[in-house]
Amino acid sequence: GAVVSQHPSRVICKSGTSVKIECRSLDFQATTMFWYRQFPKQSLMLMATSNEGSKATYEQGVEKDKFLINHASLTLSTLTVTSAHPEDSSFYICSARDGTSGEVDTQYFGPGTRLTVL
Amino acid sequence: GQNIDQPTEMTATEGAIVQINCTYQTSGFNGLFWYQQHAGEAPTFLSYNVLDGLEEKGRFSSFLSRSKGYSYLLLKELQMKDSASYLCAAMDSNYQLIWGAGTKLIIKP
Numbered sequence: 685g686a687v688v689s690q691h692p693s694r695v696i697c698k699s700g701t702s703v704k705i706e707c708r709s710l711d712f713q714a715t716t717m718f719w720y721r722q723f724p725k726q727s728l729m730l731m732a733t734s735n736e737g738s739k740a741t742y743e744q745g746v747e748k749d750k751f752l753i754n755h756a757s758l759t760l761s762t763l764t765v766t767s768a769h770p771e772d773s774s775f776y777i778c779s780a781r782d783g784t785s786g787e788v789d790t791q792y793f794g795p796g797t798r799l800t801v802l
Numbered sequence: 803g804q805n806i807d808q809p810t811e812m813t814a815t816e817g818a819i820v821q822i823n824c825t826y827q828t829s830g831f832n833g834l835f836w837y838q839q840h841a842g843e844a845p846t847f848l849s850y851n852v853l854d855g856l857e858e859k860g861r862f863s864s865f866l867s868r869s870k871g872y873s874y875l876l877l878k879e880l881q882m883k884d885s886a887s888y889l890c891a892a893m894d895s896n897y898q899l900i901w902g903a904g905t906k907l908i909i910k911p
Binding site: 798 | 837839844845846889891896897898900901903
């Protein structure tokens with residue numbers, strides 16, 4: 685099946701620093717990638733949708749200048765948390781939609797990145 | 803390796819009961835999640851099991867057997883709005899989520 689990877693799996697950083705999280709589709713071309721934030725035992729909160737080669741679409745309440753998303757290729761999207769603060773500590777999950785598949789609603793989820801900001 | 807298996811698609815009748823099974827193999831285990839995802843929407847959290855047994859929450863119940871690497875989601879009194887994909891995800895020893903491909907549930911009148 686389709687595989688999505690994230691790197692790093694876990695990161696601890698100091699307040700005020702920036703952290704970059706990578707999301708890769710390993711065996712398919714992802715025309716669309718999604719970034720979610722997960723709080724314990726809660727639903728995934730969609731942060732933004734990124735399409736390859738264009739600007740990401742952010743959900744209401746998500747600061748685009750704080751959460752920078754780049755989807756430069758069909759297999760890679762990055763989320764950069766700029767000037768991270770302790771309240772940004774969370775589990776970030778990406779998913780990717782296979783652009784060549786007829787299953788337009790199928791998303792493949794990454795394993796998540798646990799960010800802890802001290 | 804780590805993997806999750808769940809059926810690709812299931813069909814059930816409105817008002818009936820359906821059970822969606824999920825088997826998992828992970829390096830360590832820190833719980834099993836079920837999510838519901840309607841087309842074009844973010845997944846909605848349904849349940850989290852880390853101990854063996856059945857957890858009931860309204861029309862939805864989730865069961866876990868750690869020794870068998872097995873879980874199921876039971877939906878009762880099915881409604882048309884229950885038509886969605888149901889995702890099973892296991893958390894491994896590194897607190898990473900291993901996702902199933904999802905089960906598309908089709909409800910017929």
